[in-house]
Amino acid sequence: MKKRYLVLLVATVLLLSFSFIVSGATQFKLSINGISTDIGTATVNNKIYVDAEALANQLGFNASKTSKSINISTKNDDIIPNIIKSISPSVVGIIGNIDSGDSTAGGVALGTGIIIKSGGDxxxxxxxxxxxxxxxxxxTDGTGYQARIKYIDKPSDLAVIKIDKIGLTAATLGKMQDIVIGKTAIAIGTPMSFQNRNSASVGVISGLNRSADGFYQYKLIQTDAAINPGNSGGPLLTTKGEVIGINSMTTVNAQGLSYAIPIDTVQYVLNHFYKYGKVKRVTMGAEFEEDYVALYGLPSRNGLKITSIDKGSCAEKYGLKKDDFIYSINGVYVNTLVDLNEAYKSVLPGNKVKVGVRRNGKVQSVNVVVDELK
Structure with missing residues (x-):
């Protein structure tokens, strides 16, 4: 692995609250911790019945049933081993030669990957x-296959590699709503040595919407992971065994400060890979100065200051000027370049965006048709 590493986490207790939301005379919607579910309910004799197996699966518990009984286990000692067992066929070790361009240097690097398509992606x-x-x-069974890079996107630090093998077990990708501070998370990877393939660690999600200045252009999940070289590219999982992040880096000279790329960025990049063959990013053709208050993590809505505008750019075309402050994109406040990149994730080249501008203390909105970033 090169200068970044991966993931691990620390166990936590699951605190649950249930609510039934009336949506009709006898129709009920089951929510867990305020999050709506698709679990079916039925009302019989004024009592509400819930599919126990579906509820257990939703909570990440282990459910086993026979024709006459069902057993639900809530112990991590039961849940986590079953999750690891089920996800392990989808986790791979990656090893390769590093070409440094120097005949006296080079070597071998290792990392981790997660199968996302049964055909070898x-x-x-x-x-x-x-x-x-x-x-x-x-x-996971020890068989090796030569792989090739199918798609790669350095700004997001994500890539898809391909092996010529069908019938693989693809992992299930989770949802952003499953990423909650304090929730249990499970990391699997290849720490330190290739003989440590599919090593598992358990911890918690420590924080959301984190930035790693100079390393990542998008927001990250913070974990209390104990990180080792080789875990990069491995999955960060929920107690349902769903992938909510790709473990990517740690902080040098600090304890418990590690980061994963969240599933919304993963989905954004994958959608572009499979639709366009690359990530189609947008630009206004301007350079910005970030708000130093926001960079220190303090509340701010000062916005991004335009320091220069490219000749012939859409910023010039639609009347933006040097020293303008861009404070929002389509109603989303932006104070840092990471904020701007996040706001751009829902925008394609040629789309019109509503740009909030502050000029000489006066606020206005400017509609800008954005260009493609080359």
Whole structure:
């Protein structure tokens, strides 16, 4: 692995609250911790009945049933091993030669990946594979396959590699609503040595919407993970065994400060990969100065200051000027370049965006048709 590493987490207790929301005379919607579910309910003799197996699965518990009984286990000692057992066929080790361009240097690097398509597509970090001259993927059963880079996007640090193998077990991708501070998270990877493939760690989600200045252009999940080289590209999982992040980096000289790429960024990049063959990003053709208050994590709505505008750019075309402050994109406040990139995730080249501008103390909105970032 190169300069970034991966993931682990620390156990927590699941606190649950249930609510039934009336949506009709006898129709009820089951919510857990305020989050709506698709679990079916039935009303019989003024009592509400819930599918016990579906409820257990929703909570990440282990349910086993016979024709006459059902047993639900809420112990981590039962839940987590079953999750690891079920996800392990979808987790791969990645190893390859590093071509440094120097005949006296080079070596071998390793990382982790997660199978996302049964036909051989594997998601990992771009920094794991970008410098590999030969990539080998090793499945959980120990069989190895040569891989090639299918898609790679350095700004998001995500890549899809491909092996010629069908019938693989693809992981299930989760949802952003499943990423909650304090919830249990499970990380699987290849720490330190290739003989440690599919090592598992358990912890919590420590924070959301984190920035890693100079390393990542999008917001990250913070975990209390104990990180080791080789975990990069591995999955961060919920107690339902769903992927909510791709483990990517840690903080040097700090304890328990590690980061994963959240599932919304993963989905954004994958959608572009499979639709366009690359991530189609947008630009206004301007350079910005970030709000230093926001960079320190303090509340601010000062916005981004325009320091220069490219000749012939859409910023010039639609009347934006040097020293303008851009404070929002389509109603979303932006104070840092990470904020701006996040706001751009829902925008394609040629789309019209509503830009909130503050000029000489006066606020106005400007509609800008954005260009594609080349």
């Amino acid at each position: 594997i998601l990992t970090n771009a920094h794991v594979v970008e410098a590999m001259s030969r990539i080998v993927v090793v499945l």
